[in-house]
Amino acid sequence: MPEILHRARAALTTAEVDRQVRRLYYLAYRVEPIGQMLANPQANAATVAYAMARIPRALSAARRLLALPGVAGHEETAYARSLLNAAEQQLNAPTTRLLIIANAAREAAAQADAADDDVRVVVFRDIEERCRYLVDAARVEPVLARRGWSGHDRAASDRLQQWAARWGLGADDDGPAQEAGAVHPEVDAELVRQAAERAATRARCAAGIRCTETGCLTYGAIKVTLPGAWLCASCIAVVNARLAARGYAPDTVRPLEGGIPDDARYIVTLYNASGRGACTIECDTPQRAQFIAETERPFNNTGYEIEVPAPPRN
Ligand SMILES: [Zn+2]
Numbered sequence: 037m038p039e040i041l042h043r044a045r046a047a048l049t050t051a052e053v054d055r056q057v058r059r060l061y062y063l064a065y066r067v068e069p070i071g072q073m074l075a076n077p078q079a080n081a082a083t084v085a086y087a088m089a090r091i092p093r094a095l096s097a098a099r100r101l102l103a104l105p106g107v108a109g110h111e112e113t114a115y116a117r118s119l120l121n122a123a124e125q126q127l128n129a130p131t132t133r134l135l136i137i138a139n140a141a142r143e144a145a146a147q148a149d150a151a152d153d154d155v156r157v158v159v160f161r162d163i164e165e166r167c168r169y170l171v172d173a174a175r176v177e178p179v180l181a182r183r184g185w186s187g188h189d190r191a192a193s194d195r196l197q198q199w200a201a202r203w204g205l206g207a208d209d210d211g212p213a214q215e216a217g218a219v220h221p222e223v224d225a226e227l228v229r230q231a232a233e234r235a236a237t238r239a240r241c242a243a244g245i246r247c248t249e250t251g252c253l254t255y256g257a258i259k260v261t262l263p264g265a266w267l268c269a270s271c272i273a274v275v276n277a278r279l280a281a282r283g284y285a286p287d288t289v290r291p292l293e294g295g296i297p298d299d300a301r302y303i304v305t306l307y308n309a310s311g312r313g314a315c316t317i318e319c320d321t322p323q324r325a326q327f328i329a330e331t332e333r334p335f336n337n338t339g340y341e342i343e344v345p346a347p348p349r350n
Contacts, residue, residue: 144204237330309335
C-alpha cells in the first residue's frame with residue numbers, strides 16, 4: 037500500500053478515536069451530577085428512581101464506547117472513566133439503599149398517619165430520619181473534615197436495613213410496607229412513649245382547636261374577630277375586659293359572625309419561633325388542625341397559628 041494511504045487511514049482512525057472519546061466525556065459529564073443526586077440525604081423517591089434508571093444506561097453506553105478499538109487506551113480516557121466509576125460506586129453504595137428505605141418509610145408514615153396508627157407513624161418517621169442521617173454522614177468532604185462512614189456508621193446501616201426489612205420497607209421484592217393495624221415487631225420504649233403521646237394528643241384535640249389565650253387549656257375554642265385568635269367563652273370575657281381597661285369598646289372581640297362554614301379549610305402555619313422559616317399544612321377539620329399543630333415539629337422551637345381563610349368573595 038502506498039505510504040500516503042497508510043498515513044491517511046491512520047489519521048482517519050485517530051480522528052474516529054477522538055470522536056468516541058468525546059462521546060465518552062459527554063456521558064461522563066452527564067452522569068457525574070446524577071451520581072451526586074444519590075449523595076443528597078434529602079433525595080426524594082422520584083430523584084432516586086431517576087438516578088437509578090439513568091446511571092446504568094449511561095454506564096452500559098460507556099462500556100460500548102470503551103470496547104471500541106483505541107478508546108480504552110486513549111490518554112484522555114482515564115479521567116472520564118473516574119467520573120463514570122464514581123457514579124457507579126454511588127449507585128451501588130449502601131446509602132442508595134438507605135435512600136430507597138427512607139422514601140418508602142416517608143410514604144408508609146403518611147399512610148399510617150391517615151389510619152391513626154401512631155406506633156407506625158413514629159417507627160416509620162424514625163427509620164426515615166436515621167436513614168437520611170446516615171446518608172449525610174457518608175459524605176466525604178475533606179475541607180469540612182467529613183471523612184465518610186466510620187465502622188460504627190457501617191454497622192448502624194446494616195442494623196437499620198434489617199430493622200426496616202422487618203417492617204416491610206425496602207424489601208427486595210418491593211412489596212408494600214406492613215399495613216396499619218397489623219401485628220408488628222416489638223418497639224423500644226422511647227418510640228412507644230412517643231406513640232402514646234400522639235394518641236393522647238389526638239384524644240385531647242377531639243374537642244377542637246385550643247384556646248390561644250396564654251395559660252388556658254380549653255379545647256374547642258371559637259374563632260374570634262382577632263387575627264389568629266381562637267378563644268373559649270371565658271377568655272373572650274377576659275380579653276374584652278383587658279381591652280376595655282385600655283379604652284377599647286367592651287365587645288371588641290366577638291365570635292366570628294356566621295361561624296365557620298362546614299367545608300372550611302384550616303391552615304396550620306408552623307413557624308420557627310427562634311429564627312427564620314415557616315411552612316403551612318392544610319387540614320379538613322379543626323381536630324386535625326390542632327393535632328398537626330401539636331405534633332409536627334419542623335423546627336427545634338416550633339410555634340403555630342391556625343387560620344381559616346375567608347371564603348372568596350363573589
Ligand atoms: Zn380560654
